Amino acid sequence: MQTGRLNCEAHGLLPTSDSSYAPGSYEVAAGASNLVPIKGAWNRYGARRIIGFTVLGAFVLFLLAQAVPYGRAHANPPVTRALKFDTATTQELFTGACGDCHSNLTKWPWYTNVAPVSWLVAHDVEDGRARFNVSQWDQPQPDIQRVLKQISSGEMPDWKYKPLHPSAQLSTAQTQALMNGLARSYAKDPPSLLRSRSAERAAADSRAKSGPLPSAE
Ligand code: HEC
Numbered sequence: 015m016q017t018g019r020l021n022c023e024a025h026g027l028l029p030t031s032d033s034s035y036a037p038g039s040y041e042v043a044a045g046a047s048n049l050v051p052i053k054g055a056w057n058r059y060g061a062r063r064i065i066g067f068t069v070l071g072a073f074v075l076f077l078l079a080q081a082v083p084y085g086r087a088h089a090n091p092p093v094t095r096a097l098k099f100d101t102a103t104t105q106e107l108f109t110g111a112c113g114d115c116h117s118n119l120t121k122w123p124w125y126t127n128v129a130p131v132s133w134l135v136a137h138d139v140e141d142g143r144a145r146f147n148v149s150q151w152d153q154p155q156p157d158i159q160r161v162l163k164q165i166s167s168g169e170m171p172d173w174k175y176k177p178l179h180p181s182a183q184l185s186t187a188q189t190q191a192l193m194n195g196l197a198r199s200y201a202k203d204p205p206s207l208l209r210s211r212s213a214e215r216a217a218a219d220s221r222a223k224s225g226p227l228p229s230a231e
Contacts, residue, residue: 076129079129079130080128080129082129082133084132084133084136085126085129085132085133085135085136085137086127086132086136087136088120088122088126088136090118090119090120091118091149092118093117093118093119093149093150094149094150094151094152094153095149095150095151095152095206096148096149096151097148097149097151097199097203097205098199098202098203099195099199100195100198100199100202101195101198103191103195104191104192104195104196104198104199107184107188107191107192107195108148108192108195108196109181110179110181110182111171111179111181111182111184111192112170112171112182113148114139114175114179115138115139115142115143115172115175116142116143116145116146116147116148117143117147117148117149118143118147118149118150119149120139122135123178134174138172138174138175142172145209146161151203151205151206152205152206153205153206153207154205154207154208154209155205155207155208155209156208156209157208158196158197158200161196161200162193162196162197165189165192165193165196166189166193171184
């Protein structure tokens with residue numbers, strides 16, 4: 015323990031003569047016999063500093079996150095071949111509930127510019143388009159059974175998407191209309207190629223092998 019003037023607040027100490035205490039510096043006697051620690055590790059002054067540094071640290075991290083380039087491009091690649099929906103109603107239902115992640119006509123609201131939301135949204139759109147994309151009907155697409163199963167099981171539209179998108183909060187009747195409409199659209203305008211599950215597994219395997227992690231074998 016040093017002697018000399020000491021800032022009691024900063025060190026979590028109180029002079030023993032409590033009645034005379036006022037925030038500020040105190041002369042520390044040899045052996046610091048005139049000072050006692052404020053009771054409890056989370057004393058008033060310490061806690062205030064910890065909370066202050068935590069908030070400041072979080073804010074600095076938030077600012078640094080904005081400098082990460084991933085998720086800001088918001089690219090909408092060209093439509094190579096659009097699915098011809100059976101009716102405008104089906105198209106509207108799909109656009110409102112699925113289109114932002116399963117077409118190349120994604121709308122990017124302002125908050126998709128703010129990290130870390132931007133990272134999550136960019137990742138979902140990339141992943142969603144890679145699996146099912148009504149703007150690339152000339153590329154392999156899942157069969158209609160898989161699409162309908164995603165909807166009937168409640169897996170799609172993605173739960174994260176619904177709170178901020180009323181158009182994705184489908185009623186039972188709308189869900190049924192979307193499923194019937196997609197089935198008719200597939201029948202009228204089937205995708206040129208279906209994505210087979212074995213081809214996907216092979217693609218996933220080769221991605222895993224060429225990735226930065228060593229393969230399991
Ligand atoms: C917020 C983005 C988002 C929305 C909205 C969304 N999806 Fe998806 N969808 C994804 C992502 C991400 C995946 C891939 C990961 C997964 O399966 O969860 C996916 C996967 C799929 C797949 C492929 C499953 C497979 O077997 O490969 C289908 C089909 C699908 N979604 C249909 C739909 C339909 C239909 C809607 C609208 C009712 C919809 N999605 C809404 C993001 C979304």
